[in-house]
Amino acid sequence: NAGVTQTPKFQVLKTGQSMTLQCAQDMNHEYMSWYRQDPGMGLRLIHYSVGAGITDQGEVPNGYNVSRSTTEDFPLRLLSAAPSQTSVYFCASRRPGQGLWETQYFGPGTRLLVL
């Protein structure tokens, strides 16, 4: 199993450009999430999905869109990039638990710089 994969690894954008961060997992996990990590801020949840066709907002959803058409893929779209979106983005996935959280697996991350 490849686990959780993310592309690209690095990206530089200009303010106002749009782009999609790709995330895929081959573990048949129903739950997938997107986090951003900024220095000293920990990991903040952007959007998450509990299954194909179901998504919901996290703590910091503004400026980002997601969709979940398949179990495997959970892309994150930046509609109009802003310098405040410069960050490291992590995708994560897990199996649904029996009222508890199962182990969450993180992808390697995408480092995004918005000029």
Add this chain to the structure above:
Amino acid sequence: GQQVMQIPQYQHVQEGEDFTTYCNSSTTLSNIQWYKQRPGGHPVFLIQLVKSGEVKKQKRLTFQFGEAKKNSSLHITATQTTDVGTYFCAGNDRGSTLGRLYFGRGTQLTVWP
């Protein structure tokens, strides 16, 4: 809303010294998880605690979950240079939707040889 506070933000220790990071929640948690992130890497799951007062050990690492399920700690005995990284706690609010996990800001551990 849900908040998970973690202290200290930074810790520098000499190899062989002990290290502890603390995590506190504003609400009662259903469970708490701990992750380690090496410099330049991604968070890796270490352990999950579920029961009130639970204590779990992984070699030199000891994890505790408070009796009120509002706090937790990670203690490393006799640190090694391989312990370098940022340690995060993450809690799931008892009343929240299953998709949301709240992370602390992490404790960055530096170990001097």
